[in-house]
Amino acid sequence: MTGSDTSYNQLPMRVFFSNLGCKLNQAEVERLKRQFVDGGHELASSLVHADLHVVNSCTVTHVAARDSRKIVRRGRRLNPALKTVLTGCHVNASPDEAAGIAEVDLVVPNEHKDDLLARVREAFPRSVRPLTSAPQNGVPYMPMHLVNTRTLVKIEDGCNMHCAFCVIPHTRGRQRSRTHDQVVDEVRSLAAAGFQEVVLTGVQISSYRWQGRGLFELVEAVLGRTGIPRLRLTSIAPWKFDQRLLDIFASGRLCRHFHLSLQSGSDATLKRMRRPYTSDAFADLVGMIRARVPAIAITTDIIVGFPGETEDEFRDSLDFTERMQFARVHAFPYSSRPHTEAATLSDHVAHHTKRERMKRMLLAGERAERAFWGEQLGTEVEILWERPWRGHWLGMTDNYIRVQTPVPQQTNRLASARLERIREHGVEVADPHSRARLGNSSPPRPSTPSLHP
Numbered sequence: 001m002t003g004s005d006t007s008y009n010q011l012p013m014r015v016f017f018s019n020l021g022c023k024l025n026q027a028e029v030e031r032l033k034r035q036f037v038d039g040g041h042e043l044a045s046s047l048v049h050a051d052l053h054v055v056n057s058c059t060v061t062h063v064a065a066r067d068s069r070k071i072v073r074r075g076r077r078l079n080p081a082l083k084t085v086l087t088g089c090h091v092n093a094s095p096d097e098a099a100g101i102a103e104v105d106l107v108v109p110n111e112h113k114d115d116l117l118a119r120v121r122e123a124f125p126r127s128v129r130p131l132t133s134a135p136q137n138g139v140p141y142m143p144m145h146l147v148n149t150r151t152l153v154k155i156e157d158g159c160n161m162h163c164a165f166c167v168i169p170h171t172r173g174r175q176r177s178r179t180h181d182q183v184v185d186e187v188r189s190l191a192a193a194g195f196q197e198v199v200l201t202g203v204q205i206s207s208y209r210w211q212g213r214g215l216f217e218l219v220e221a222v223l224g225r226t227g228i229p230r231l232r233l234t235s236i237a238p239w240k241f242d243q244r245l246l247d248i249f250a251s252g253r254l255c256r257h258f259h260l261s262l263q264s265g266s267d268a269t270l271k272r273m274r275r276p277y278t279s280d281a282f283a284d285l286v287g288m289i290r291a292r293v294p295a296i297a298i299t300t301d302i303i304v305g306f307p308g309e310t311e312d313e314f315r316d317s318l319d320f321t322e323r324m325q326f327a328r329v330h331a332f333p334y335s336s337r338p339h340t341e342a343a344t345l346s347d348h349v350a351h352h353t354k355r356e357r358m359k360r361m362l363l364a365g366e367r368a369e370r371a372f373w374g375e376q377l378g379t380e381v382e383i384l385w386e387r388p389w390r391g392h393w394l395g396m397t398d399n400y401i402r403v404q405t406p407v408p409q410q411t412n413r414l415a416s417a418r419l420e421r422i423r424e425h426g427v428e429v430a431d432p433h434s435r436a437r438l439g440n441s442s443p444p445r446p447s448t449p450s451l452h453p
């Protein structure tokens with residue numbers, strides 16, 4: 001069904017999206033936004049002006065599940081006329097509870113997310129109130145426009161592994177992949193819409209398999225059959241790394257960035273987590289990647305306080321994390337989830353111990369990130385300029401360094417510049433006026449306004 005379909009007697013709605021959780025959820029919500037906009041609807045920049053609130057929930061921790069419920073209730077409190085759709089992993093993990101939330105008008109489980117727009121059309125055949133641009137509760141109306149810089153494309157979903165802490169096999173089912181044509185067509189249309197970077201995402205994209213072809217063949221197809229200037233990969237399982245991917249960097253379009261989920265640097269903890277690798281195997285993989293692709297950013301996820309994690313195990317995990325010099329560490333305190341093996345274990349780590357270990361892990365992660373930035377100072381990098389923020393312009397390098405400059409830049413422009421000095425939230429690049437000297441002859445153009453400060 002397309003946006004021009006007039007069989008539905010539905011007026012355009014203003015839709016506010018709330019998203020929680022992982023990059024996969026983010027990919028899905030961005031696709032939903034595009035579907036609603038193509039369907040003639042508008043994206044609202046505030047809940048008070050919205051007719052419809054789509055909450056893409058998460059259940060990876062009990063905090064994420066609680067926040068999903070809170071966001072639903074907050075929407076209705078701010079705007080009693082709002083219709084609310086709840087979708088995402090919290091719906092699949094706790095369907096009865098999701099259906100029982102009084103403020104929810106429509107529940108859409110993950111497996112029907114692709115049909116969410118059609119289900120909304122059926123559930124709410126008419127717009128719930130006339131559109132108005134008048135201020136509501138003192139908040140002026142401002143439509144939100146999709147900013148075409150960087151976006152995510154889902155290539156696969158689900159998981160056949162059984163890591164002891166993880167609820168994903170329960171909430172997203174068995175692993176399945178989209179076809180080459182589906183992915184290529186989506187990337188092609190995003191490139192045509194002006195996006196400069198696409199991030200291929202999924203639960204763990206190294207499981208991608210379609211007609212005997214894996215992630216390497218898909219990346220080749222995307223680069224060969226689309227004009228997307230920059231392609232980034234996320235969530236690669238460390239035990240399933242295809243070394244042929246390292247040959248593709250010569251194209252200059254694949255971002256020098258791999259996200260390899262470590263989860264713990266202690267072999268004893270990894271074993272209880274049912275992760276099929278050791279810290280040595282992980283270190284060998286990282287060493288091999290770095291030897292082939294200098295200056296590559298390797299980012300990771302770490303769980304702190306998994307059941308039975310002793311102080312010694314935590315120390316091993318911390319020491320290993322420091323040794324790996326990750327470009328970014330996403331650390332999470334372990335959270336017991338229903339339907340997982342770890343939830344049945346008895347020796348859970350005390351809350352205050354988890355909190356204290358989290359602080360140490362986060363500090364180690366910050367130090368490593370800044371050390372990575374420091375190593376890259378003086379190098380010339382490719383930057384995608386994204387948006388203004390507090391008097392600066394923000395961009396992202398292909399090797400995942402957040403950069404800034406006080407000199408106005410053009411949104412959605414790829415340019416190169418030299419990394420000059422470390423600031424609080426990223427690295428400042430050399431005065432863009434000097435870029436001609438560095439090989440980029442395009443003069444800086446006036447800035448374009450962005451609605452995403």
Ligand code: SF4
Pocket residue numbers: 159160161162163166167168169203204237
């Ligand atoms: S953590 Fe394990 S079970 Fe969960 S999605 Fe990743 S590989 Fe699958």
